Amino acid sequence: MPLALLALAIGAFGIGTTEFVIVGLLPEVAADFAVSVPTAGLLVTGYALGVLIGAPIMTVLGTKVSRKHMLMLLMGLFVIGNIVSATAPFFGLMLIGRVVAAFAHGAFFGIGAVVAAELVAPQKKAAAISMMFTGLTVANLIGVPLGTFVGQSAGWRVTFLIVAALGVVGLAGVVLLVPNIPKREGVHLRNELAVFGDAQVLLAMAMTVLGFGGVFAAITYLAPMMTHVTGYTDAAVSYLLVIFGLGMVLGNLIGGRYADRALMPMLFATLGSLAVVLALFTLTAQNKVAAAVTIFLIGALGFATVPPLQKRVLDQASGAPTLASAVNIGAFNLGNALAAWLGGLVIAAGLGYTSANGVGAILTISALFLALVSAALDKRRGQRRGTDRAGSVD
Template sequence: MPVALLALAIAAFGIGTTEFVIMGLLPDVATDLGVSVPTAGLLISGYALGVVVGAPLLTALGSKVPRKTVLTGLMVLFIAGNLVSALAPGYGLLMTGRVVAALSHGAFFGVGSVVAASLVPPSRRASAIAIMFAGLTVANVLGVPAGTALGQQFGWRSTFWAVSVLGVIALIGVVALVPSRPVAEGHSLRSELAVFRRPQVWLALAMTALGFGGMFAAFSYIAPMMTEVAGFSSGAVAWLLVLFGGGLVVGNVIGGRSADRALMPSLYVSLAVLAVVLVVFVFTAHAQLPAAVTIAVFGVAGFAAVPPLQARVMAKAGDAPALASAANIAAFNLGNAGGSWLGGLAIAHGLGYTAPNWIGAVLAAAGLGAALLSGALDRRPAHRTEPEIPALH
């Protein structure tokens, strides 16, 4: 394993922690800043919007800059955003810090995926992407619970100070370990934008938005589902989330390895399994042990699709993958927001706390449909000569 992948994984750990840890700190933030919990909850939406906007924008702005330089600048932006959050005297400046940190999120994962894939032979690119994304999955298992506990014990600002330190460590790792390579000759923003004329790129983005939308339709409401339907205490939810996070780690490894062997079949299987697990979850959510087991399997199924989804959009973008890769990170976050909204809509209409599982299953099945259509297009003669593993620079 190239040691540079470790630097990318540490950065992913810090980014993943700062994205999700706010969920556990909302009551503390709301009390300290004198706002309601729903208002504090907009810090989550603001972050997601920052990712969606920042991913394509900052990647486009850096299209003629060496990728190591881009990654370095993005980590500086990430650190700055978290420092602003730690020092924020009020809600407005905290939201500003969250958005600034989020701007770096999508572009870092987008450009980082291209860099990770360029560090290994073509046959191991999905696994290299998975190693970087492992930082994000481990953040859910270790970073978020630890950050939540830290914030509850020493104040929510301490969590953002800790994440800032993580960002500095990651920045040092990127500067010291990621190789510096010049921008490929002929590479430009126009060449990056040109890939969006390809239907297969849009199908890859649709798979991501639908598949991850299915996952987050259910995951967004896992806490009330477990307390109100399964009968767990509120204190048990943290341990259930650790189970889910463990599933994410396992799914990430499985997804990376299977995608290196057979990219599209791994997508078909992971999206199909996700849809089935969500249907099963409708019924297992009514009893504690089956619900706990299903949560772990749900984590595996949900994240097994991530490395192949990222590898797919990069393959279909050919020799200009950076902007498409960043757009795929934006698609992940659009799926998060859309799935969560649809799940909440179902609950608001009185369909119960297990209704988001049905919504998630339908979205995952739609993602599978997009994958099957994309695979069928691959088999057409006009597409057989399309390069699946582009040269990355």
């Protein structure tokens, strides 16, 4: 694999750390700014919305810039956002810093996925994409727990300064290692927007929202589920998140490897298995060992869908993939927000913490249905092309 993928993975590690580390530091941030924890939670919501909105905006603004230079600008923006967050004298300015960093998130992963795919042979594209996303999964395994520990020990501002330093390392990696791939001739904003008229592109993005959202319907409420239902202590939740992170890393690598060989069968297998595991989580949550195994499987199966989903979008929008790729990163975050909201609704309705697992299973089954529809459309298009060729020969 090219060294440029290492630079992209380092950038992904920093972005993944800053996205999720805030969850473990909300009490400290809230106390420092004298706001409530729910108010401090706006730092999570604001970041998610920043990714969703920023991905298409930053990608459109970068249509006249080479992808390498755009990646450099995005990492610079990420560094600035985290420095603003780390040094903010009042809560509102920290929220602005979070949104600024989030604006870099979607476009970096979207453009980075396109660059990663172009650096390797066609049969290795999904593996290259998964290599970049490995930085995100390792961030959840190592960066977030360490960042939380540092923030609780030395102050949350130190954590964000360290993340900004990681951004500088990622920027240096892009400068030194990522080649300046020439932009494809004849691809303009009009072409980039036109791909959203393709049913297959929209189906792929809908699969991203529903399939990946299923994971976060359960994981968002993992802490109260494990402490109130399974019987784990509050301290043990951190170890369970590490188990989830291990599953993420393994699943991401497996998804990248096998999606290059058989993309749609890989999606059928992972989405179907994930739906079953989520449905069973209501039962396995009653036992500590079974719950830990289930959490690992949710991480593995959930992130095994990431490379094939991203590659599916790239394949279907092959004529102008950059904007579609970035918007699909926003779709992952939209799925997270939607699933967390729906899971919260059923819990608030008095159905219990495990009811969110059922929501996740339903979302994932819906994604599997869309995958089957997409495959049927592929088959129909193939048959139509075959008929057209036969007619032209005659």
